[in-house]
Amino acid sequence: MAANLLTSVQDAVKREYDYIVVGGGTAGLVVATRLSEDPSVSVLLLEAGRANLNEDSLTMSGTFGKNFFNPDFEWGFMTVPQKHSNDNAFYWPRGKGLGGSSSINFYVFTHPPASDIDAIEKLGNPGWNWETYLRYSRKSERFTPPDAKEAEAERLHYDPAHHGTDGPISTCYPPLRTGWDNLYQDALGNLGLPPANDSTQGDGNASWMATCSVNPKTNRRSYAVEYLEQAGTRKNLHVVVSSPVTRVLFKDEKSATGDVVASGVEFVHDEKTYTARAKKEVILSAGALKTPQILEFSGVGNPEVLTKIGVQPKINLPSVGENTTAPPPELKEPEKYNTLDPITDEAVLKEQLQLYSKEHKGLFLLSMLGVGTGSLARLSPDGAALTAAQEARIRATPAESWRPGVAEQYQLQLDKLSTNAASLEVVSMPVYLSRPNPPAPGKKYFTTVSVLNHPWSRGTIHATSPDPLAPPAFDPHYFEDEFDLQNMVELVKFTRRLAKTSPLSEIISREHNPGPEVQTDEEIVAWVKQFTGSIAHTSGTCSMLPRNKGGVVDPRLKVYGTHNLRVVDLSVLPLHIGAPTQTYVYALAEQASEIIKGVI
Numbered sequence: 001m002a003a004n005l006l007t008s009v010q011d012a013v014k015r016e017y018d019y020i021v022v023g024g025g026t027a028g029l030v031v032a033t034r035l036s037e038d039p040s041v042s043v044l045l046l047e048a049g050r051a052n053l054n055e056d057s058l059t060m061s062g063t064f065g066k067n068f069f070n071p072d073f074e075w076g077f078m079t080v081p082q083k084h085s086n087d088n089a090f091y092w093p094r095g096k097g098l099g100g101s102s103s104i105n106f107y108v109f110t111h112p113p114a115s116d117i118d119a120i121e122k123l124g125n126p127g128w129n130w131e132t133y134l135r136y137s138r139k140s141e142r143f144t145p146p147d148a149k150e151a152e153a154e155r156l157h158y159d160p161a162h163h164g165t166d167g168p169i170s171t172c173y174p175p176l177r178t179g180w181d182n183l184y185q186d187a188l189g190n191l192g193l194p195p196a197n198d199s200t201q202g203d204g205n206a207s208w209m210a211t212c213s214v215n216p217k218t219n220r221r222s223y224a225v226e227y228l229e230q231a232g233t234r235k236n237l238h239v240v241v242s243s244p245v246t247r248v249l250f251k252d253e254k255s256a257t258g259d260v261v262a263s264g265v266e267f268v269h270d271e272k273t274y275t276a277r278a279k280k281e282v283i284l285s286a287g288a289l290k291t292p293q294i295l296e297f298s299g300v301g302n303p304e305v306l307t308k309i310g311v312q313p314k315i316n317l318p319s320v321g322e323n324t325t326a327p328p329p330e331l332k333e334p335e336k337y338n339t340l341d342p343i344t345d346e347a348v349l350k351e352q353l354q355l356y357s358k359e360h361k362g363l364f365l366l367s368m369l370g371v372g373t374g375s376l377a378r379l380s381p382d383g384a385a386l387t388a389a390q391e392a393r394i395r396a397t398p399a400e401s402w403r404p405g406v407a408e409q410y411q412l413q414l415d416k417l418s419t420n421a422a423s424l425e426v427v428s429m430p431v432y433l434s435r436p437n438p439p440a441p442g443k444k445y446f447t448t449v450s451v452l453n454h455p456w457s458r459g460t461i462h463a464t465s466p467d468p469l470a471p472p473a474f475d476p477h478y479f480e481d482e483f484d485l486q487n488m489v490e491l492v493k494f495t496r497r498l499a500k501t502s503p504l505s506e507i508i509s510r511e512h513n514p515g516p517e518v519q520t521d522e523e524i525v526a527w528v529k530q531f532t533g534s535i536a537h538t539s540g541t542c543s544m545l546p547r548n549k550g551g552v553v554d555p556r557l558k559v560y561g562t563h564n565l566r567v568v569d570l571s572v573l574p575l576h577i578g579a580p581t582q583t584y585v586y587a588l589a590e591q592a593s594e595i596i597k598g599v600i
């Protein structure tokens, strides 16, 4: 059905649309679909990548990372060398094509803690709180509860009030489970993270079983393209693919309030440049890594950055591309039970692919299930002392030494530290995913993906080349704040303790990474700097904050100084949340759609 919405460039440039949405990823597809619910408005969606509709390798479940570095589906971004991480450049995968990152993500679908969502409102954004988040998250979700007997046996406990039942994104518990997740949860409980329904309550020091965005009827990925499917054959929504937008175009005259007025966008298709025209608004949803670049090429940003790429400044907004927060993970693994490792054997892979395509069964139904979150003080014997030292250091640093608005963000992070709220996450993954020691043939593993959810380092993403199609410079400043590194080191030690804690210890034969040769703090630091990777949740590059506090958009998601240009994607999240980010992006885009429609 969604294929009916595809339009040719020649048709699109002949018309004038009410709304142009830039980027057909997670947020963009929600916004375009919701706006076109009103048959009296016209919407054009421009996506840089291909349509990729009905692409088996995207919709098949259990294919974690399969499309990494595949230019048909993924951008292949790299950070600049990281000064505080041995000058390593980190791989930042992002989805390309309709569905964006929701088409390649690892489809864990969980809520952030309520306090993290309320923090967004506290930073100066009325209406962006847990209550509204939950309303819009429910609107996006179609949850299928587990069978009652199975739920009891496998502890698939949940709060029905936290799930929607008739939204476009299907969610469920992973259709196939590893068999060790109860043991994982018990071991986490023995280390101070007791079982809970989910991550939303209290200080977040807990463990739970995560749901995923998979359709339990088809056992396929459920992702943003479901929204387009809902749009069906609407005549007022046009989708043009393979057309990267290079800049927003503005009218010569300003609005009555003195703001610049967007009139459309410039985009490239088959190496030719075109213009698409908008009557009402332009909405940027190109993701946290690309939206700041489009703003900069449109003349919106820090004049110094713009001048270097040969762009005439229109709006002085130095916060574009700043406040980049990018949490890094660490990996480690034991052996046994249901995992995806056997598919590295050609014969098993063939058999499993057949099983999946014919009966929608087999190992590809596995997903991440057991999750634990905790504060540093809860996870490490040295955590309280390290936390106190960080609190003292931040309090002793004059607020003027940070960029505007960071002091307010740090205050909320300090509140989390002083109440011992969870900021670290350990997720069990049923496959070998770590470096440098390779897996042994014929064995099974699980990896503990360890995540720092509230990093203190702040980075930047800026255009540096005059070519708008060249990637910008991604610089997360990993480990610039030493506390981030200390957290990662303590996470490695915690993961080691977890593996030695009953009942999990009973099923583990040995640790492969970091491996026995990595023991002292210095050795762990070296391993972390060399072998950590990005969890792909970068946010904040066009933060929703007051303008004098580092804001790029206001609480109506409008770019400051503009009359009708908004940003709706993960760029606007001003302070990172303690969870993977897709659930948040769907809720954000649902709320944004109602704002744009004037419903709220």
Ligand SMILES: Cc1cc2nc3c(=O)[nH]c(=O)nc-3n(C[C@H](O)[C@H](O)[C@H](O)COP(=O)(O)OP(=O)(O)OC[C@H]3O[C@@H](n4cnc5c(N)ncnc54)[C@H](O)[C@@H]3O)c2cc1C
Pocket: 022, 023, 024, 025, 026, 027, 028, 046, 047, 048, 049, 093, 094, 095, 096, 097, 098, 099, 100, 101, 102, 104, 105, 106, 107, 108, 109, 110, 243, 244, 245, 246, 285, 286, 287, 288, 290, 291, 294, 535, 536, 537, 568, 569, 570, 571, 579, 580, 581, 582, 583, 585
């Ligand atoms: C590998 C990976 C694993 C992840 N795992 C999870 C997980 O398990 N659970 C979870 O909750 N979250 C996960 N995430 C994060 C989550 O998927 C993202 O945060 C979310 O999808 C981001 O949505 P977005 O709309 O901001 O950006 P995207 O979905 O990335 O959309 C941006 C879109 O804009 C397009 N675009 C870019 N530039 C232009 C341009 N110039 N012109 C036109 N179009 C353009 C892109 O091609 C893309 O389609 C993962 C992400 C990745 C990459």
